[in-house]
Amino acid sequence: MxxxxxxxxxxxxxxxxxxxxxxxxxxxxxxxxxxxxxxxxxxxxxxxxxxxxxxxxxxxxxxxxxxxxxxxxxxxxxxxxxxxxxxxxxxxxxxxxxxxxxxxxxxxxxxxxxxxxxxxxxxxxxxxxxxxxxxxxxxxxxREDNDVTEETKYGPIVVGVDGSGVSQRAIEHAFREADARGAELVAVHTWMDMQVQASLAGLAAAQQEWKVVEEEQNALLGHRLAGWSEKFPDVKVTRVVTRDRPVRALCDAAEGAQLLVVGSHGRGGFRGMLLGSTSRALLQAAPCPLMVVRPVEGDVK
CATH class of the missing domain: 3.40.50.620 (HUPs)
Known part of the structure; x- marks a missing residue:
């Protein structure tokens, strides 16, 4: 059918x-x-x-x-x-x-x-x-505590982005939802590879290194979103690149949101979205409804 x-x-x-x-x-x-x-x-x-x-x-x-x-x-x-x-x-x-x-x-x-x-x-x-x-x-x-309120009825759509094929499908669905609802789209990417040293000198160096990484990741995130932004020009997009754990970063971004969209698996901070600890935590802790998008044949793992 x-x-x-x-x-x-x-x-x-x-x-x-x-x-x-x-x-x-x-x-x-x-x-x-x-x-x-x-x-x-x-x-x-x-x-x-x-x-x-x-x-x-x-x-x-x-x-x-x-x-x-x-x-x-x-x-x-x-x-x-x-x-x-x-x-x-x-x-x-x-x-x-x-x-x-x-x-x-x-x-x-x-x-x-x-x-x-x-x-x-x-x-x-x-x-x-x-x-x-x-x-x-x-x-x-x-969840029962994800009820639609006047605040969340007009909140943003939040999507987790990691660069994989299934992440691109999640971005597509997030753009479609944001466009249909006249909502802002917040794209969140986390970066957890920074090693912060204990000394003040090490901390200062790490902070400087993070600024470089943040600029690079923002550029990459913009590239991943660009094609969809052209297809949905009326959707306002906010990019968030953060040095944080995926669950916490997504939950923070999703406060007051209409929907949080994630791929079912991915790379880096979003690996194992379905069966791992990240997905289980989001299913129980996301402050808004959670959309899970599965991969299709041909998606890059």
Whole structure:
């Protein structure tokens, strides 16, 4: 099935999922695309014991209960973002399979950080790990404390840049989000190779060396952003080159932001963005929703 320009948001009735719905509805309106609310249900395994066949009434009840969650989420979306175009999809079975299938068809998947029922454990559990690690489109994880406010509704888009192929894809998505939202783009690059000596003389030399490195890295960062700046000339870009740990630098830059965008892996300060300590820390500590962009065939590692 061909890709559709649509945002998919996972729904499970939890408060975290409602926060994700608000963010996704706001994103859909700003991008001018439809929002699809999706959920799944599954029959308890013990009902299949000894060849039992669950009655159809039980399936009907589970589907009706899931539909109530969809209806509640629809009210949240329409109340927060009037005019948003909303559809829904309910499936029986694994939420992982459903979301991975949908990732082949949609622009973006939005998930709450944790939930109930079929979509539980959204950050550290199997559902989020599978969707963030294997989804074919960018995946946005929204924690319950990442709620959209009047401040963050108009905040910047922040992107982590390291020069790899997947980092370039993250830059592309960040520019598209900033352009659709009329937002500033803040591009952050960290440099951790400086060795500061203990003596005052050594510190002074290191500071001077850092100034040279900072100028070089600013020039490189500008080069990496240049093509996208030409394609999106209305997007104001602020470059940040800092001598800091990636998690702290990105979290500091993302205070009050609408979205933080990172590639799923990279070089230097952003190595191992998916499975390493940096990604785990950002999923739990980012002060705004986090978009993870995976590499595609041909990306430079």
């Amino acid at each position: 061909p890709k559709q320009d649509i945002i998919v948001c996972a729904v499970d009735g939890s408060e975290a999922a409602k926060t994700a719905v608000r963010w996704a509805a706001n994103a859909a309106v700003k991008r001018g695309v439809p929002l699809r609310l999706v959920s799944s249900y599954s029959m308890p395994q013990f009902l299949y014991a000894e060849g039992m066949v669950p009655p159809q009434e039980l399936y009907d009840d589970l589907e009706a209960e899931t539909m109530e969650k969809i209806d509640e989420a629809r009210a949240v979306a329409e109340g927060f973002a009037p005019g948003v175009e909303v559809s829904h999809q309910i499936e029986e079975g694994s939420p992982i399979d459903m979301l991975l299938d949908l990732s082949e068809q949609c622009t973006m998947i939005v998930m709450g950080s944790r939930g109930l029922g079929g979509l539980s454990g959204m950050v550290m559990g199997s559902v989020s790990a599978a969707v963030v690690s294997h989804g074919a489109c960018p995946v946005v994880v929204v």
